[in-house]
Amino acid sequence: MQTIMTGAGVAVPAPPAVLAVSGESPARARAAAAALSTELCGQKKGTELLLVVGETDAWLEADGTEVRVSFDSATMHHRRKGGQNELLGRAVGVKADRKPRVWDATGGMGRDAFVLADLGCEVTLNERVPVLAWLLNEAIAAASVSTHEQVRDAAERMLVVAGDSCQSAVPSDTVLYLDPMFPERKKAAAVKKEAAMLQRLTGGDDDAEQLWAWAWAQPVERIVVKRPLRAPVLGAQRPSHSLSGKSVRFDVYVRKKQLDSIGQAEV
Ligand SMILES: C[S@@+](CC[C@H](N)C(=O)[O-])C[C@H]1O[C@@H](n2cnc3c(N)ncnc32)[C@H](O)[C@@H]1O
Secondary structure, three states: OEEEEEOOOOOOOOEEEEOOOOOOOOOOHHEEEEEEEOOOOOOOOOOOOOOEEEEOOOEEEOOOOOEOOOOOOOHHHHHHHOOOHHHHHHHHEEEEOOOOEEOOOOOOHHHHHHHHHHHHOOOOEEEHHHHHHHHHHHHHHHHHHOHHHHHHHHHHHHHEOOHHHHOOOOOEEEEEEOOOOOOOOOOOOOOHHHHHHHHHHHHHOOOOOHHHHHHHHHOOEEEEEEEEOOOOOOOOOOEEEEOOOOOOOEEEOHHHHHHHOOOHHHH
């Protein structure tokens, strides 16, 4: 598998080739291939992972599995009402009169970021896999012309930063959110396929401890880490508290007192 180096010196898989949807103008596909510095291919080849691009839509495809990044899909509309959203909002510190800015250092498919934007937070999504950053920007553009006003409003609060988070300096008035990949065990077959594709695209986030070290060095008062329910904590620090759902847990690190007493330079 070909890889590219991120600015932080980590190898991630190179962007997939781009395939234009049959019968549609390939202009957008050409533009996508150019933006991602990858090749345009004429047809599907075996089990190769591809970015399929049409006039108004784009998705990842491999071996019959399609993965889309969309904030206006039925799944996302359903998710907006889900209990886990409430937990994520509480972990980040969302209140009726408080909508913190969030730096999502592991943008991925943007689902958690969209939930937070939908709750009223301004969210920066940092994503180092170029094709995911490209799809996130496409999904935000599509959401910004949604027929649902709330989806349009949330899209306005989302901004993508392509690149390795470990190269970013996070503003101190921000909540830092991390959700690095973790090997999944008990999942429905469809979700497993999607997780496998994400694993293939990202390389698996083996350097999550490095991401944690970077996060801990940022001058923020609150860090939230999403983990599978029974997974060990990320890094050596103990969370201030955790919020657990059915399958995931949010570890919350509140550091106001530490920042006040030891000074930001030492954190
Ligand atoms: C489990 S996914 C995140 C899913 C996301 N929370 C969502 O709701 O869709 C982890 C993502 O973090 C990205 N990632 C991991 N380490 C990163 C880093 N140091 N900088 C930027 N992105 C990173 C991976 O490329 C992957 O897309």
